[in-house]
Amino acid sequence: MGPGQEEESPTEQMPLLSPYQMRPFRFSHRIVLAPMTRSRSYGNLPQQHVVEYYAQRATEGGLLIAEATGVSPDAQGMGLIPHTPGIWTKEQVQAWKPVVDAVHARGATFFCQIWHVGRASDMEEQPVSSTDRPIEKNEENYFIDFATPRPLTVEEIPGVINHFRIAAQNALEADCSECAEEYCCVECCSYQGKLHHLYILCPSFDYASFTLQIL
Numbered sequence: 302m303g304p305g306q307e308e309e310s311p312t313e314q315m316p317l318l319s320p321y322q323m324r325p326f327r328f329s330h331r332i333v334l335a336p337m338t339r340s341r342s343y344g345n346l347p348q349q350h351v352v353e354y355y356a357q358r359a360t361e362g363g364l365l366i367a368e369a370t371g372v373s374p375d376a377q378g379m380g381l382i383p384h385t386p387g388i389w390t391k392e393q394v395q396a397w398k399p400v401v402d403a404v405h406a407r408g409a410t411f412f413c414q415i416w417h418v419g420r421a422s423d424m425e426e427q428p429v430s431s432t433d434r435p436i437e438k439n440e441e442n443y444f445i446d447f448a449t450p451r452p453l454t455v456e457e458i459p460g461v462i463n464h465f466r467i468a469a470q471n472a473l474e475a476d477c478s479e480c481a482e483e484y485c486c487v488e489c490c491s492y493q494g495k496l497h498h499l500y501i502l503c504p505s506f507d508y509a510s511f512t513l514q515i516l
């Protein structure tokens with residue numbers, strides 16, 4: 302360092318470590334744990350080891366996004382993505398609470414990510430989607446013969462919206478009930494062919510209304 306030069310603060314040296322306001326949340330740095338499916342939630346219940354997993358990754362003022370979490374039994378896809386957690390029962394809410402508490406105890410924020418895997422789901426009769434085209438086999442998905450889905454009927458859509466709504470309420474209950482945080486948040490997983498994603502791609506569908514009704 303030359304004469305007259307001031308030493309840079311850690312946040313000037315590394316913007317990733319600078320605070321970030323994402324209203325109404327204020328994070329003390331910009332490193333976020335991305336949602337990552339772990340396939341270890343046997344019986345669709347987060348297990349005790351998940352408490353340690355998320356607590357280890359929680360930092361003061363940080364943000365963690367949970368692994369994708371099913372909104373209903375029909376939303377899961379055991380064939381491709383087994384043993385994912387759910388948030389449609391009170392038992393699942395209770396199982397999430399120690400996870401969220403451990404993350405909060407370390408000063409971090411936890412967003413639950415909710416999903417319906419659409420064409421990849423294991424519905425008893427037929428998976429539902431926005432389309433009747435099955436998932437094609439490719440280099441990644443070569444080991445499963447996916448069932449041919451059927452598009453949701455207009456009459457069925459409110460039922461799916463209701464599953465998302467209840468799941469979101471449950472997630473907030475797991476997150477907010479005993480914590481001092483004023484705000485909590487839920488993220489909808491909408492990529493790679495999940496139910497929401499295919500509706501975003503569907504030109505005739507009012508996706509905004511779908512999402513707003515869940516909210």
Ligand SMILES: Cc1cc2nc3c(=O)[nH]c(=O)nc-3n(C[C@H](O)[C@H](O)[C@H](O)COP(=O)(O)O)c2cc1C
Binds near residue numbers: 337369414490
């Ligand atoms: C094993 C694995 C599981 C993932 N599970 C989810 C998930 O549950 N929800 C989600 O939105 N993204 C999921 N992703 C995507 C990641 O969150 C991330 O967006 C993706 O890996 C791109 O980031 P990267 O380029 O740093 O790997 C997963 C990725 C991996 C590798």
